[in-house]
Amino acid sequence: MDICVKDGKIVESVSNDAKVIDASGCVVMPGGIDSHSHVAGAKVNVGRIFRPEDSKKEIYAKKGLRTGTGFSIPSTYKTGYQYSEMGYTFVVEAAMPPLIARHTHEEFMETPQIDKAAMPLFGNNWMVLEYLKEGDIKACAAFVAWLLKTVKGFAIKIVNPGGTEAWGWGKNVHSLDDPVPYFDITPREIVTGLAKVNEMLGLPHSIHVHPNNLGHPGNWETTLETMKCVEGIKAKPRVGERETSYYNTHTQFHSYGGTSWKDFESKAVEIAEYVNKSKHVVIDVGQVTLDETTTMTADGPMEYDLHMTNGLKWANCDVELETGSGVVPFIYSPKGPVYAVQWAIGLELFLYTNTDKVLLTTDHPNAGPFTRYPRVIAWLMSKKYRDEWLYNKVHKWAQQRSHVADSDKEYDLYEIAKVTRANQAKVLGLSETKGHLGVGAEADISIYAIDPEEKDGKKIEKAFRYAKYVLKRGEVVVKDGNIVKQVFGDTIYVDVQVGEDLMNEVLKDVEEKFRRYYSINLENYPVSEEYANSWRVIKIDATDIN
């Protein structure tokens, strides 16, 4: 069929003299959406600075474009160009420390081709912990609304709830009911409290959760318990069509059985079974791509554990009252037994979860760089290609300790479109204008030269790595895999208005915190208007909360 584009949008019809792009024999999809990636901000930059060896691995130099370097932690322009070459048009930065949000937005301004949004970290914030400890959901909601607007954030991100705060005391939390030092609140109370806050405010996206115990054998039970603890909290978005109240990120890192690395095994099928029957849950995968990469997370204690395991260099940071983070290089060798199982677990999550409820990510760069998405797509579309890796390249533990070999499933292109754009648009609350090709959608369009029956993994990879055409708001920005036009997308954030009296009460608490504890003045904290090429504001009236 014909798709008509005018003024950056998909429309019913256009005049006869409209420019025509012939896409016959190709596959046309809406622009790709990455709902969880680490592309901008302080910890990404720490990774770039302390890994010159990564910078030397890949150099991007093309006529008329800005140069860039880096394989797992590419510089900003390279990041934008390479997402664009793959047909992606919107990327969400998954962890923004509020205090240093400006760094994230500064890098967004230097990341071309894509729309951007960032999720501020809330799961270890002192104000949040105190309000939830007192059971004051309304005040917590007002604080969340204030912070989202102040740092121009998009959604509530929770990382190792309570654990990163405990790390400030050299500790961690190890279960959903393990109290956080000093605050005496549990991860369960943080997760359910913020889920209630999220639905009270009616945010476009649900809470976005990286549960406790990431990367530890046996953690699948914590993951299930965390998903279960919000079962009773219904999605009530005030914008968008989201039906889920819980988003579990990089679920591969949270689906581990066994008691140590010796008896380590997959519990992905058990996790998938729960997700399939639970209306409130959606997951992204965090697929291991078997590369040398750079791990980075606001889960400070986890990065320390990782550094103790692999002995590679480690960076650690504590962000005052808000969060912390760590960075450690990592080599996922296909010949390593544990890495092989991790690889299999990610694929199992794709193969055993209902394709309406699973999203493609590599938790870039944690499980592998985003430039490997085409390879992940090839593993999903071709059993033959998957088996080439499973039986010839990857350690035999992948066969023995997972169910990846048992699945004959092959994704079709429709399912690929779901797990790379449509599902994302829906769970992020942006499905009115993103993730589809109907009238009214933004004209962010990707055209791939691929035969729908293609089973040659290398050919699938190539087709999705370099799109034939990419349109951003109706303009051709990629042709035959090359960037032909540099554009800058919008930065999207949420502005929720709650009752004035309630907000004034909360602002008094905020002022007190800044006066007593923060190292900077409140006046210097907000991200001001000039910190984007163009903003897109999602306004929500929640003045009924007072």
Ligand SMILES: [Zn+2]
């Ligand atoms: Zn992440």
